[in-house]
Amino acid sequence: MPIQSINVRNQFKGKVKEIILGDVVSEIDVVTPFGIVTSVITTRSVRDLGLEIGSEVLALVKSTEVSIAKL
Numbered sequence: 001m002p003i004q005s006i007n008v009r010n011q012f013k014g015k016v017k018e019i020i021l022g023d024v025v026s027e028i029d030v031v032t033p034f035g036i037v038t039s040v041i042t043t044r045s046v047r048d049l050g051l052e053i054g055s056e057v058l059a060l061v062k063s064t065e066v067s068i069a070k071l
Contacts, residue, residue, distance in 0.1 A: 010061035012037055013071070016053055019046065028068055030059045039066035 014032035026043045028051065029036050037059040049070045051057070060067040 012059045012061070014057060014059060016051055016055045016057060019051060019053065021046065028057075030057055030068070032059060037061065037066055039068050041068060 012030070012032040012034060014030040014037065016028060017031045017036065018027075018029040020027040021043055024043060025040050026046045028039045028041060028046070030039065039059065045068075049055075049068065051068070051070060056071040058069040058071055060069060
C-alpha cells in the first residue's frame with residue numbers, strides 16, 4: 001500500500017529492530033538515522049502489516065503517539 005500523502009510532519013524511515021508481542025498490544029522498536037523510535041500498536045496491526053525483524057517502515061510521530069507504516 002503506497003503512501004500518497006500524509007499530514008504527519010515528523011516521519012522517520014527505519015527498520016524494525018525488535019517486536020515484543022503481547023496478547024492485545026505489541027511494542028515495536030524501529031532503528032532510524034536519529035536513534036530508536038518505539039511504538040505500541042495492536043498485535044492485530046502487527047500481523048495485518050506483516051511486520052517482522054528487518055521490515056522497512058516509516059515511523060510517524062505526533063505529540064502523543066508513534067504510528068507505523070510498512071514500506
